[in-house]
Amino acid sequence: MSIGNSPEDDRPSDDLHATPPPAVEQAPTPADDRPSIGRVLRQGRVDAGMTVDEVSTSTRVRVPIVHAIEEDDFSRCGGDVYARGHIRTIARAVGVDPEPLLAQFADEHGGRPAPTPAAPLFEAERIRSDPRRPNWTAAMVAAIVAVIGFVGFTAFGGSDDGGAKQQAAEGATPATGKPKPTQTPKPTKPTDPKPDPTDSAIAAAPRDKVTVKINAADGRSWISAKDHNGRIMFDGLLEQGESKTFQDNQKVDLVLGDAGAIQLYVNGKQVDNEFEPGQVERLTYTKGDPEVG
Structure with a gap:
């Protein structure tokens, strides 16, 4: 009695050694040949004939942040939300369309950014202090201190003068001891050698x-x-x-x-x-x- 072959034995021997079909190769993605955001903003500033200080004054973005953005360093912006705002503000100041730059930022940083805590916002959006602006608060405090000092001096000085005037008006307090003998003033010699006759x-x-x-x-x-x-x-x-x-x-x-x-x-x-x-x-x-x- 012979044992029959299994279904696997019925397959042709060539099928057992057949190679799998080749995988479909994907076409290589062309590299992004767009210039960086910082380079576009820097070139726009140069074309507009503006300095970094002028851009900072116009946009209220601090000078170090402007320098960092032109070097494609957005870590000092305080988050993606504020980086987008700085890109838009600087682009408009130097005459560049901000929309392509914002789209490029979204592609490079994962689309819509996550919310950023309030502390970096305050630090990033702080307006530079103008050294030429007078410090009115300090001047007001100095004036108030001067007025308070003058009032205090007048009050203490006035009280002393008032006591002296009151004592002069009421007369000197009589002494408890023996009164000192009054000295009769000596007659002074007239300046004119010829005395005035009576x-x-x-x-x-x-x-x-x-x-x-x-x-x-x-x-x-x-x-x-x-x-x-x-x-x-x-x-x-x-x-x-x-x-x-x-x-x-x-x-x-x-x-x-x-x-x-x-x-x-x-x-x-x-x-x-x-x-x-x-x-x-x-x-x-x-x-x-x-x-x-």
Whole structure:
């Protein structure tokens, strides 16, 4: 009894050693010959005649980020979302169409980017500070400090002045001990070697000298008095109610700025005059009876 062949034995021997069909070869993908995004933006900036600083000022994108994007380094943008925004802003600033660049960025970085946390956004989008812009906050703080200091100084100084004024108004507090004896001031020597005679002296004026008393009875007046040698005996303002007396061996020359406000006594006698207010008079008196020179 013979054993029959299995179905596998029925296949031709050539089929057992047949080679599998060759795999279909795919056509090689042509390399992407497009220039990089950074190169396009840099070339656009050069063609527009702009510097990196000018691009940064125009777009509010910091200078280091502009440099990084032109080198195709988008890691400093803070994420794909903000990289897209920087590409679009810079492209428009240098006159380049941003849409092809955005499409190329999507192809190279996997399409729609994932959301980025807020911290890198703040760091990436921070606007550069302008060094020429005045610091108004610091100026305001300095002004407030100055005002507070001035108010405090005025308050403390005012309180001290107020206490001094109050003490002066109320009078000094009486001392509990024995009062100190008051010292009588010593009479000072007059600067003029010739002492001014009193009214009684004018009444008995010596006949061998000329004595002139000026009284500013009706107002103040500027006066000047000289002796017979031309030396100035007095030159100044005589307030209302004040008087001056001058004496010389020969004569006294007077200049009265407001003769109408002056009363004159010469050699013990009052001189009647009709001087007008504001009238300037030049007078000379000698010995004996009042005589106007």
